[in-house]
Amino acid sequence: MLIQIPAVLSPEEAAGYRARLEQAAWRDGAGTAGHVAAQAKTNLQLADDDPLGRALGAAIVDRLAAMPRFIAAALPLRVLPPRFNCYAGGGAYGRHVDSAIFTAPGGRERVRSDLSATLFLSEPDSYDGGALIAEFGAGDxxxxxxxxxxxxxxASSLHQVTPVTRGMRFAAFFWVQSIVRTQARRTMLLALDDSIQALSARDPAEPEVVRLTGLYHNLLREWAET
Structure with a gap:
């Protein structure tokens, strides 16, 4: 299931990110991939300890923490600090699955990757190619x-980034460990939350809102891992 979270950054904020990233100290992105994935990865990436990447990443995490749609969709327990990549000149990332476990900064905590996230920073008409393709049962x-x-x-899905043949594609990417491990349960909870929000918007006094809200929290209580 693909979930879009619109307007995490305004167009002006995204442009500001791009201006700063254009001057960044980029490295070969293959150096951060696993053995198999590295064979398919031809992009550029900021080092994990790059000061610019850390500052921009922290701002993104702060922004997401205040976005109800992200919270409802991801049900985040842990969010790894965002990393940044750049695709240009034919750069691509072939079909791969993200690693299951990542080590958080400081090396003291291991984080399970339930969800992958890509924050697009370049306008789609500014580059050719560069589509993110996630493969599910219904096709690409x-x-x-x-x-x-x-x-x-x-994060368990096969996905890829197609070659960028014109322009530059900047993005932030990161992983989320959810309090609800399975995608099917997160999907049901999000659908239930959407229904509650829609009913509440039409009639805040609707008795079913209270009943469905109770059901939502009881399911979350049953399924949550904290």
């Missing part, structure tokens, strides 16, 4: 979102 789903929009998708 290519995505190129406006700058400042976020895509959430299961």
């Amino acid at each position: 789903q290519p995505v190129k979102l406006p700058a400042g929009h976020l895509l959430l998708y299961p």
Whole structure:
């Protein structure tokens, strides 16, 4: 399931990120991939300890913490600090699955990757190629979102970034460990939350809102891992 979170950054904020990233100290992105994935990865990436990447990443995490749609969709327990990449000149990332476990900064905590996230920072008409394709049972789903929009998708899915043949594609990417491990349960909880919000918007006094809200929290209580 692909979930779009619009307007994490405004177009002006995304443009500011791009201006700063254009001057960044980029490295070969293959150095941060696993043995198999590295064979398919031809992009650029900021070092994990790059000061610019840390500052921009922290601002993104702070922004997401105040976005109800992200919280409802991801049900985050831990969010790894965002990293930044750049695709240009034919750069691509072939079909791969993200690592299951990552080590948080400081090396003291291991984080399970339930969800992958890509925050698009370049406008889609500024580059050719560069679609993110996540593969599910219904087939490939290519995505190129406006700058400042976020895509959430299961980290367990096969996915790829197609070659960028014109322009530059900047993005932030990171992983989320959810309090609800399985995608099917997160999908049900999000659908239930959407229904509650829709009913409440039409009639805040609707008795079913209280009943469904109770059901939501009891399911979350049953399924949550904290």
